[in-house]
Amino acid sequence: MVRALPFQGDKAALVVGVLRGHPGAAAAFHDRYARRIYGLIYRLIGPSTDLEDVLHDTFVRALEALPKLKDPEALDAWVMGVAVRTARTRLQSRARRWWLRLMPEDSLPDAPAPEHDPVTAEALRATYRVLSTLPVDERIAFVLRSASGMTVDEAAQATGVSRSTLKRRLQRAEATFAERAQLEPALEPWLSGGEP
Amino acid sequence: MNRPDLRRFIAKWSQATECPPFDAAGSRLSFMRAVQDRSASSSRSAARGWILAAAAALVILVGAGALWRSHVGSSAPASVTPGAWLETKASEQLPMQFAEGTQVVVHAKSRVHVESVDPRGASMVVERGTVSADIVHRADTNWSFSAGPFRVRVTGTRLAISWDPSTARFGVHVDRGSVVVTGPLLQDGRTVRGGESCSVSVRQHRMEVGRSDPEPQQEAIPHLEVRDLPVLEDSTETQTPKGGAVARWQELERQGRYAEAVVAAESVGLEPIYGSGSVSELMSLARAARLANRQAIAAQALLRCRARFPNTRQAATAAFLLGRSAPPSEAARWFTTYLGEQPSGPLAREAAGRLIESYHRAGDSARARQAATVYLAQYPSGPHAAFARSMLGD
Numbered sequence: 159m160v161r162a163l164p165f166q167g168d169k170a171a172l173v174v175g176v177l178r179g180h181p182g183a184a185a186a187f188h189d190r191y192a193r194r195i196y197g198l199i200y201r202l203i204g205p206s207t208d209l210e211d212v213l214h215d216t217f218v219r220a221l222e223a224l225p226k227l228k229d230p231e232a233l234d235a236w237v238m239g240v241a242v243r244t245a246r247t248r249l250q251s252r253a254r255r256w257w258l259r260l261m262p263e264d265s266l267p268d269a270p271a272p273e274h275d276p277v278t279a280e281a282l283r284a285t286y287r288v289l290s291t292l293p294v295d296e297r298i299a300f301v302l303r304s305a306s307g308m309t310v311d312e313a314a315q316a317t318g319v320s321r322s323t324l325k326r327r328l329q330r331a332e333a334t335f336a337e338r339a340q341l342e343p344a345l346e347p348w349l350s351g352g353e354p
Numbered sequence: 355m356n357r358p359d360l361r362r363f364i365a366k367w368s369q370a371t372e373c374p375p376f377d378a379a380g381s382r383l384s385f386m387r388a389v390q391d392r393s394a395s396s397s398r399s400a401a402r403g404w405i406l407a408a409a410a411a412l413v414i415l416v417g418a419g420a421l422w423r424s425h426v427g428s429s430a431p432a433s434v435t436p437g438a439w440l441e442t443k444a445s446e447q448l449p450m451q452f453a454e455g456t457q458v459v460v461h462a463k464s465r466v467h468v469e470s471v472d473p474r475g476a477s478m479v480v481e482r483g484t485v486s487a488d489i490v491h492r493a494d495t496n497w498s499f500s501a502g503p504f505r506v507r508v509t510g511t512r513l514a515i516s517w518d519p520s521t522a523r524f525g526v527h528v529d530r531g532s533v534v535v536t537g538p539l540l541q542d543g544r545t546v547r548g549g550e551s552c553s554v555s556v557r558q559h560r561m562e563v564g565r566s567d568p569e570p571q572q573e574a575i576p577h578l579e580v581r582d583l584p585v586l587e588d589s590t591e592t593q594t595p596k597g598g599a600v601a602r603w604q605e606l607e608r609q610g611r612y613a614e615a616v617v618a619a620e621s622v623g624l625e626p627i628y629g630s631g632s633v634s635e636l637m638s639l640a641r642a643a644r645l646a647n648r649q650a651i652a653a654q655a656l657l658r659c660r661a662r663f664p665n666t667r668q669a670a671t672a673a674f675l676l677g678r679s680a681p682p683s684e685a686a687r688w689f690t691t692y693l694g695e696q697p698s699g700p701l702a703r704e705a706a707g708r709l710i711e712s713y714h715r716a717g718d719s720a721r722a723r724q725a726a727t728v729y730l731a732q733y734p735s736g737p738h739a740a741f742a743r744s745m746l747g748d
Contacts, residue, residue, distance in 0.1 A: 179393020181386060181479055181500055188385045192378055200374045210376060217385045221392060278370050285367055304364040305371060336360060348366040349359045 170230040177224055188217065191234075195241045201305045202245040202298060204286035216244040235315050242298060242316045249294045277347060284344035291338060292331055299324055300331035379538040383503055383522060383556055390481065390519065440466045442483070456497065457488045461695070463665055472496065475508075484665045486514035486698065489531075504537030504554070511548075512698075516666050522556035523633075527667045529700065551667070555632065562634050607638050612646040624651065628658045633668045640675065649679055670695040674705055682715035707738025710745060719745075 167175065167183075172190075175183025192213065199212045220240045227236055289297050295317070302313035303324075314324040339345050440460050442448055448460040456475070460466050464483020468476060475497035478485065489497050489511055497508040501517030504524045511531025517524050526535055532547040539554050539561045546552045546563070554561045603618035619627060619639055627639055636659040643652035656672040663669050670692050677688030689709040696702060706729045713722035726742035733739060 176389060177393075179389055181390070181502075184386045184389035185382060185503065188382045189378075192376075192381055192385075193373075196374060196376045196381075197372070201368075201371045205374075209374075210381065213376065213381055214384050217381075218388055221385075221388055281366070282370055304360075305368045307368065332360065339363070345363065348363045350362075 168230075169233045173224060173227060173230045173233065176221070191237050192217075195237065198238060198241050198306055199245045202242070202301050203248060204289070205282060208248060212244055212248050215248075216241045219244055235312065238312075239316045239318065242302070243318075246294060246298060249297065252290075277344075280344040281348050284342040285339075285348075288335055288338045288342060288345075292334055296327045296331035296334070299327035300335060303328050379503070379556070383538065386503060387519060387522075440464075440468070456490050459486045459697075461485065461665055469500075480515055480517045482517060482519050484514060484516040484667075486512075488512040488698070502537070503556070504535060504540075507534045507536075514667055518663075518665075523553065523663075524556070525551065525553040525666060527551040553633065558632070560632065562632070564634070603642075604635070604638055607642040612642040613648075615642040616646045616648050616651060624654070628654060633659060633663045633666065636662075637668055637671070640672070644675070644679070653679065665695070667696065667699065670699060671701065674701045677705070677708065677712070682712045683718075686712035686716060686718075686721070703733050703736050706732065707736060707741070710738060710742055714745065 172183055172187055176187050195216050196209065196213050199209055199216070203209060203212065216237075220237055223240065227233065289301070292300065298317060299313060302308045302316060303310065308316065310321055310324055310328075313328075314321045317324060319327075339349065440448055442460050442462050442464050444463050450458045450460075458478075461484040464485060465481040466483075466485055467479040467481060469479055470477040474494045475489075477498045477500070480499060480501040485499065487497070487499075487508070489495065489508055495508070499506045499508065499515050501515055501524055502519060502522065504517070504526075506513070506515055506526055508531075511533055512529040513531075513533060514527045514529075515525070524537065526533065526546055528546045528548055528550055530548045532545055534543045534545050535552055536543045537554065538556050539559065540552075544552060544563070550563060552561070552563045603615045603622070606612075606615035606618055616639075619642070624639075627635055631639070636655045640652045640655035640659070643649070643655060653676060656676050659672040660669045660676075673688045673691040673695065677685040677692065680688055686709055689705045689712060692699070692705045693702060693709070706725070710722055710725040710729055713719075713725055722745050726745040729736065729738060729742045730746075
């Protein structure tokens with residue numbers, strides 16, 4: 159267990175503390191967002207050995223961009239937006255590597271985390287197999303709105319698009335996903351309501 | 355797929371991807387390092403002037419022989435007001451004495467940030483290097499030190515803390531009293547008591563807690579109880595190869611079978627131990643080799659310890675041990691090195707005495723008398739006092 163160094167203050171103080179290199183603020187900033195970011199990128203990218211790199215990249219990007227943050231009260235949404243953009247970059251990079259055949263198709267996505275039972279692990283693998291066939295922006299819209307439980311407004315803000323654009327992407331993603339998911343036998347338990 | 359199917363699917367998917375485990379400690383350390391790097395690079399040029407000014411002010415005060423007694427709190431000098439940075443070069447130390455009796459020394463090549471100062475104590479961040487402190491115990495003492503992701507809570511004690519951000523290694527040695535250390539691998543906090551040392555390698559996921567023998571005549575090297583923790587796959591440090599064989603030589607060393615331990619270490623290769631072994635592995639190898647009369651291996655292990663873990667208590671102990679087996683003139687250099695690095699360390703009295711002997715054996719009578727004078731001033735009834743007096747013709 160890692161304990162936070164003592165830091166007290168609101169979001170504005172947290173931002174200033176991080177920018178000034180205050181270790182307590184840095185620890186508090188990390189602990190406030192690490193789990194949320196990791197959960198988000200896990201759902202966006204799927205089980206992968208890349209995730210901790212993406213988490214680190216997100217924090218580094220956030221640190222670089224933090225001086226430009228205008229409203230510290232919007233910090234939570236702003237950090238999630240950085241995480242989405244970082245994950246998007248990673249997904250695009252993956253898609254390019256797959257397209258150029260630099261990476262075998264069956265390695266998308268990487269092996270599921272070992273803590274899942276075999277049926278769940280296979281269903282997860284199938285889910286991300288289907289997601290990998292969607293355009294990256296549609297995939298992100300679908301994940302944010304569904305698995306991550308964001309509202310349309312939150313998802314639009316995190317992706318930096320208008321509400322209507324987000325809704326269009328979501329509509330297309332849901333239709334495509336629903337159609338292709340039917341072709342994955344491993345998703346039958348999740349679609350039919352059977353166990354698990 | 356109809357709507358209910360999609361909702362059902364999403365519920366299952368959300369559940370399966372909820373709270374994935376990840377290396378929070380490693381992530382936190384990486385981020386804190388990035389924050390520190392960014393802060394250091396952006397403020398280095400602006401801060402350098404006043405860091406040096408603060409350091410120079412302290413050096414002048416101490417160098418002039420004035421005992422700097424700052425009234426902790428509102429009347430503290432500007433150089434230790436909250437937010438002050440103190441930085442030392444390779445050849446300097448910054449000793450500070452506070453009005454309530456606490457002494458703090460910022461050792462060579464260290465950088466310290468004074469976070470807060472109040473009438474009950476201060477909070478300092480060891481950004482890199484070593485800080486030792488002799489803190490006077492009072493009911494309301496409020497001294498604390500942070501080093502990387504570690505935090506040391508202090509009541510009354512004498513201790514030394516070191517942190518190397520480049521290798522993510524933390525160490526604390528407690529001479530007297532006790533402290534509670536929190537941070538990676540230490541769960542809810544680890545109490546370190548007088549005579550004990552605790553070191554943590556965050557990258558190697560290794561924590562070592564051991565007891566140092568305060569009597570150098572009996573045993574100079576702390577015998578560490580090593581507890582290996584699972585090593586992360588992404589550890590950037592080279593692991594010592596052939597772990598089973600390595601464990602074997604260390605096990606033999608712990609059993610006092612020193613000659614066999616050295617042979618076992620040689621069988622797995624000494625270079626990997628020299629090059630990537632932990633500080634305790636190097637000290638264990640040196641101890642086994644010294645007691646097996648394999649002096650060349652002992653010397654090499656000690657030299658590597660000093661090169662790879664500079665500014666640590668073990669590096670200073672290595673200097674003392676090198677002095678013990680070196681020819682007289684070289685021995686004097688090592689004992690002087692130890693005294694420079696650990697002037698109040700557990701081997702300081704012995705090093706000061708052996709320094710007189712070394713100069714005497716090297717035929718340097720003038721320095722022997724000088725060392726004898728210093729010795730008698732510090733340890734008038736020490737084990738080398740009679741010898742020191744004989745040097746002075748008393």
